[in-house]
Amino acid sequence: MAKRHDVYGTTDLPVLLPAAERLNRQAAAERVLGAPKLRLRAWHGLALAAVIVLWTSFVWAQADGAGNEQQESVISAIWRWLPVLLGGFVFNIAISFLSMGIGTVAGTLLGIMQISQVWPVRGSSWLVTQFFRNAPWLVLLFFCMFLLPFEFTVFGVTIPFPDWIKAVIGLALPVMANVSEIVRGAIQSIPSGQWEAAHSLAFSRWQILSQIILPQCVKRMLPPWMNLYAILTMATVLASVVGVGEVMTLTQRVLAAENRPEFLVPFYGFVMLLFFAYCYPIARTTQKLELRYAVKQ
Amino acid sequence: MQEIYEWFRWLNEATGINLTIVYDSYDRERMIDGFVNTIYLSLVCLGFSVIIGIVGAWLQGSPLKWTRRLVNGYIQLFRNTPPLVQMYFFFFALGSLMPRVENEWGIMEPILSNWHWAILSLSFFAGSFNVEIFRSGIEAVPKATVEAAEALGYNRLQTYVYVVLPLALRVCLPALNNNLVNLVKTTTLAYAIAVPEMLYVANQIWSDSLNVPEMMTFLLFAYVLLVGLLVMVMNKWERSMRLPGFGA
Amino acid sequence: MKTRILAAATALAASFAVGAPATADTLQNVMQSGTLTVGVKADYKPYGYLDSDGNIVGIEPDLAQDVADTLGVELELVAVVASNRMQFLDQGKIDVMIATMTDTAERREVVNILNPDYYSSGTNIMARKSTDFETWDDLEGAPVCGVQGAFYNRKTSQEFGAEIVGFTGTSEALNALRQGRCAAFVYDDSFLNSRLQEDQWSDYNMPLETIDDAPWGVAVKHGEDAMARFMSGMVVHWHTTGQIVELEKKYGIDPVPFTRKMHERYRGYIPEAKK
Incomplete structure (x- = not known):
């Protein structure tokens, strides 16, 4: 099982061009991540903004055509609702930070457990990882939303458990599974000679892991980890389906309050733009880091 | 069969575990339909996304700058916005601009239904990833191999069909399979535009019977099994297609 | 006071x-x-x-x-x-x-x-005036929009044979109705009534008899x-x-x-x- 994830070796036979190797490396990395990589350029954001402006003006023109001069334009409506929508978007970001934090801590532990020498630990952590990687994000979110209690009582202390925290946990579960695979892949990509060398220097297994292997892994894990973060951020809209007051939920409520169906397009477009504007710098940085670390490998 | 239904009815009365999808014929049929719909949606989108990938990869090799830019724009737009918002955008925005035909209820109905839009948006979403996968796969086939095929008297189409594609496909397979597995997980989003797939049906059932925990658990395991099975089949296929002399 | x-x-x-x-x-x-x-x-x-x-x-x-x-x-x-x-x-x-x-x-x-x-409301449908639904049984086979989680969805499809197309919220369902994606929208009559008083829904009406009038x-x-x-x-x-x-x-x-x-x-x- 583990072998599949290794970076594919090279061959002397001129069967395929270097592109094949690159693709395979990318596939191996994506498999570890469980999701494809993002690639963004500045003009994509501009293009999206242009599309939305075009849409809004189109809708505006349509509204004019219908002879509803007294009706408010789409742009001023978006402007009026801007504080509400931005507030919702900040909530999305907060959810993504928390999920990423919890998922990373839990996933790192799970990933280290996956290379344990004790087979029950290895087996069970592998099972947990595969389970949460194979379950759709939306289903996991529903699961946490409906089946986690509203509050926990531990030793007489009642800890409230509002639904946004449930959403954080629901999103942290697939993040955990993906981080687990990133960590396992990174640890296994360090040449085994290092383990042997450290062993001969009388390092214990834990010392080798924490002082030699993991510090090297951080660099390799950073790009896929950031990519995972971008994917998580886009997945936070799923929380709207279960009623958390994030940007999509608010957009839907705004649309219900406005009750003007022609607003659906520009408002959803605006939500797309918000996400694009946020994910773009992350994707750029990821790309830069990838390039920088690729040279040193 | 009847005994099994009775047993589940008894289970509900005795323990409160209410699996209406087993003993209630209406819920059972709904859930079977939902399961079939999920499979159908996945298969159709798999097919279309592969076609989009192949065509897109071919267009990306076009000598015209604007064709390439258009394809790139499509890829970026679909990759970098939440697929749920895409689906709403497609269905409610583009959907309303479609030409309309009169249906049997005397209503001018847009020509593409929510099913069509779900298939379109999911296919284009997965397709945007497939384009780059296929392009890299085709690039990986050495010129010398193509030339050798030509020297053997293959024409362009034959070279493409018999030499380039089989090689490229094998190179792409791991990346392609990852993407297709993701696609099956993404079909749950079709729920938002009322396509009756498994999540949608489960939601209807727990609204009616107030049996959320049972339905949620069922749904989670159903998907994990479905996706797990797909991953297994894909890995087997991948191994059997592996190129000799290449890879570990 | x-x-x-x-x-x-x-x-x-x-x-x-x-x-x-x-x-x-x-x-x-x-x-x-x-x-x-x-x-x-x-x-x-x-x-x-x-x-x-x-x-x-x-x-x-x-x-x-x-x-x-x-x-x-x-x-x-x-x-x-x-x-x-x-x-x-x-x-x-x-x-x-x-x-x-x-x-x-x-x-x-x-x-x-x-x-x-x-308060009290019942179930009714909102449909374009040009459609001629007179009884609930006329809905048989018709695509009818609804909102997920409403208790009458099942009844409408099971007893009257309508095909329920359930959306996540009211604005989505109304938009689908306006686009002509469904022949009608089944929902609380109190909500439909207040929509019908708006100009933009002047081509629509509530043609059926309200059923299941039940208090809130x-x-x-x-x-x-x-x-x-x-x-x-x-x-x-x-x-x-x-x-x-x-x-x-x-x-x-x-x-x-x-x-x-x-x-x-x-x-x-x-x-x-x-x-």
């Missing part, structure tokens, strides 16, 4: 007289913390919807405000949806629920739905007897003073027969209410 205090005082007195249990109950907690948390809808214009400052407003938030004013505490509104409102109440996230909830026997098992009910109830958690009695008092007070009828007018909808009938019936309940 006088009647309000009187009604509330009656209710309060009643609740204390029967003896609040020794453990802290919801009403006591509310009085101590100074905050009343009420679950209302946020996508159900005009009963509960968002204004441009992001606040929830509407008939039900106004009623909730009245409750908080009577108790002399701050009001906190929580947006609920059909699929989570009873869980919220049960878990203690909200103290009281005034969220367009139909009073059914099954729901009474889960939460304490108070007597008397405060205010709900509290089972076992919260003090709160239940107090809220019952509030509902009686609303019917007595005709406050709900006034709110319907304030938000521009025709008072439904139920509220008018209840106002008529309760008008003489407290002598001072007669004017």
Whole structure:
């Protein structure tokens, strides 16, 4: 099982061009991540903004055509609702930070457990990882939303458990599974000679892991980890389906309050733009880091 | 069969575990339909996304700058916005601009239904990833191999069909399979535009019977099994297609 | 004002007289913390919807405000949806629920739905005037939009043979109806009525006879007897003073027969209410 994830070796036979190797490396990395990589350029954001402006003006023109001069334009409506929508978007970001934090801590532990020498630990952590990687994000979110209690009582202390925290946990579960695979892949990509060398220097297994292997892994894990973060951020809209007051939920409520169906397009477009504007710098940085670390490998 | 239904009815009365999808014929049929719909949606989108990938990869090799830019724009737009918002955008925005035909209820109905839009948006979403996968796969086939095929008297189409594609496909397979597995997980989003797939049906059932925990658990395991099975089949296929002399 | 205090005082007195249990109950907690948390809808214009400052407003938030004013505490509104409102109440996230909830026997098992009910609505469809639906059976085979989680979806498809196309919210379902994706939209007649009064829906009507006309109830958690009695008092007070009828007018909808009938019936309940 583990072998599949290794970076594919090279061959002397001129069967395929270097592109094949690159693709395979990318596939191996994506498999570890469980999701494809993002690639963004500045003009994509501009293009999206242009599309939305075009849409809004189109809708505006349509509204004019219908002879509803007294009706408010789409742009001023978006402007009026801007504080509400931005507030919702900040909530999305907060959810993504928390999920990423919890998922990373839990996933790192799970990933280290996956290379344990004790087979029950290895087996069970592998099972947990595969389970949460194979379950759709939306289903996991529903699961946490409906089946986690509203509050926990531990030793007489009642800890409230509002639904946004449930959403954080629901999103942290697939993040955990993906981080687990990133960590396992990174640890296994360090040449085994290092383990042997450290062993001969009388390092214990834990010392080798924490002082030699993991510090090297951080660099390799950073790009896929950031990519995972971008994917998580886009997945936070799923929380709207279960009623958390994030940007999509608010957009839907705004649309219900406005009750003007022609607003659906520009408002959803605006939500797309918000996400694009946020994910773009992350994707750029990821790309830069990838390039920088690729040279040193 | 009847005994099994009775047993589940008894289970509900005795323990409160209410699996209406087993003993209630209406819920059972709904859930079977939902399961079939999920499979159908996945298969159709798999097919279309592969076609989009192949065509897109071919267009990306076009000598015209604007064709390439258009394809790139499509890829970026679909990759970098939440697929749920895409689906709403497609269905409610583009959907309303479609030409309309009169249906049997005397209503001018847009020509593409929510099913069509779900298939379109999911296919284009997965397709945007497939384009780059296929392009890299085709690039990986050495010129010398193509030339050798030509020297053997293959024409362009034959070279493409018999030499380039089989090689490229094998190179792409791991990346392609990852993407297709993701696609099956993404079909749950079709729920938002009322396509009756498994999540949608489960939601209807727990609204009616107030049996959320049972339905949620069922749904989670159903998907994990479905996706797990797909991953297994894909890995087997991948191994059997592996190129000799290449890879570990 | 006088009647309000009187009604509330009656209710309060009643609740204390029967003896609040020794453990802290919801009403006591509310009085101590100074905050009343009420679950209302946020996508159900005009009963509960968002204004441009992001606040929830509407008939039900106004009623909730009245409750908080009577108790002399701050009001906190929580947006609920059909699929989570009873869980919220049960878990203690909200103290009281005034969220367009139909009073059914099954729901009474889960939460304490108070007597008397405060509102009423039935099920109807909204369709383009050009379609000729006359009875519910005409819907057979027709694609009908709905909102996921509504209890009549199943009935509409199982008994009348309609194909339910369920969306996540009302704005999506209305948009789908306008686009011609469904022949009709099945929902609460109170909601449909208020839509039909808007210009943009002038080509549509409610062609069928309203079925399953059922009252809406205010709900509290089972076992919260003090709160239940107090809220019952509030509902009686609303019917007595005709406050709900006034709110319907304030938000521009025709008072439904139920509220008018209840106002008529309760008008003489407290002598001072007669004017």
